[in-house]
Amino acid sequence: MDAAHVLESLRDVGLRITGPRREVVEAICAREMPFSADEVYDELRAAGSSTGRATVFRTLDLLVGLRLLGRVHRPDGSHGYVLREPGHRHHLVCSTCGTVVEFQGCNVAALADELADRTQFRIEGHWLEFFGVCADCQSRDAAD
Amino acid sequence: MDAAHVLESLRDVGLRITGPRREVVEAICAREMPFSADEVYDELRAAGSSTGRATVFRTLDLLVGLRLLGRVHRPDGSHGYVLREPGHRHHLVCSTCGTVVEFQGCNVAALADELADRTQFRIEGHWLEFFGVCADCQSRDAAD
DNA sequence: CCGCTATTGATACTCGGTCTCAATAGTACA
DNA sequence: TGTACTATTGAGACCGAGTATCAATAGCGG
Structure with a gap:
């Protein structure tokens, strides 16, 4: 940036x-x-x-x-x-090397609505993050 | 418990x-x-x-x-x-009083698959959490 | 009951972050 | 361009959460 x-x-x-x-x-x-x-x-x-x-x-x-x-x-x-x-982004984080990939388009709006209905919370935001191992770290692991 | x-x-x-x-x-x-x-x-x-x-x-x-x-x-x-x-649970947290509601049934599996495809990550987990204001805190706020 | 070893409490320490406060430096305006 | 106002700064003390160390203790299998 x-x-x-x-x-x-x-x-x-x-x-x-x-x-x-x-x-x-x-x-x-x-x-x-x-x-x-x-x-x-x-x-x-x-x-x-x-x-x-x-x-x-x-x-x-x-x-x-x-x-x-x-x-x-x-x-x-x-x-x-x-x-x-x-914009509204989330992250996919490699737990080995820390690389972060951003992504858009979480489909949690429906879930949020349902929760708001059920719990009477006024929902103001959410946090969504995936963890995993990136391609590089996978091949590095395989090499060991 | x-x-x-x-x-x-x-x-x-x-x-x-x-x-x-x-x-x-x-x-x-x-x-x-x-x-x-x-x-x-x-x-x-x-x-x-x-x-x-x-x-x-x-x-x-x-x-x-x-x-x-x-x-x-x-x-x-x-x-x-x-x-x-x-089991697999997530949380809805009240940002005012800290009350936590657990919920099940996040529909992020499809998103995880798509991300795995696109990024070649091996996805091992995720974190999903909603923030908001619970019913009690909403009425308390309204009362002030 | 014994002995092995996991577990413990105290304590010092690290790490990420905040608070305070006097000194400094942007910025608006003349 | 200079001036004054006030946001911002750096230093350093401090804080909260959590970890490392280590000798002493106490579960548990036999």
Whole structure:
């Protein structure tokens, strides 16, 4: 994804475009795989940036709020961040290497309606995620 | 759920039935709502037990492993434990009061197959959870 | 009842994330 | 271009959840 575009989105909501935010956004736009906040922080520090750890967390929170970033849960309870294409997306996560594939088109709306009926909940969202082993890790496993 | 039955399941897998384990299991069987490990620990301590914090975590882990206990993710990333009826279940969580409703019959198998086809992942599991506001919290909100 | 070994409690520690607060730097406006 | 207002920042203390270590204890099979 394009860092400039992400920064635009920040400005659109009335947030300031600052040096540290730019650095964080550029760092995460360069990533494919899900990452942790500390990975981003360490990378920036290694590159000589003086951006603080709190700022990295704050910036990631902002992006999650803007739905530009999503959180991925792992079965073990840990989680990472991933860039999201706009729209309603879900993730398929490789439990071996962590690769994430996004997909659209979950057919859970009918289920949500039925649940709302039955439980009288006002349903406001859902979380759907698949776990498995990606093709690469499967062949790597087979090779061992 | 019945504490004795849970303890049986532990024995069935070759684990010992110890005093601390019995206490933890009894404490969680008495609960309806999702709870954290520390809530259980504090409750035991308040009741005069000498069970350690680590043991509470270890016992909960065992039960998660046996699928007698499930983890519930909240949208904010925090999570709690809930007792599970046996079988494949999912949760509907009230974001206001934390009440959890279990449900069965997610229709995601077709989606899983399609994803497996398209991505060449070997899909091994999924996580589906709905968030919303339960009937009680809705009327409480309306009253304010 | 004995002995083996799983389990335990205490404690120190890690990891991810938040809070506070004085210092700094975007931005709107003159 | 300068100024003032206020959002944002970095440092560092802190927090909650969970894990690792290790010597002491206690189930359980015989």
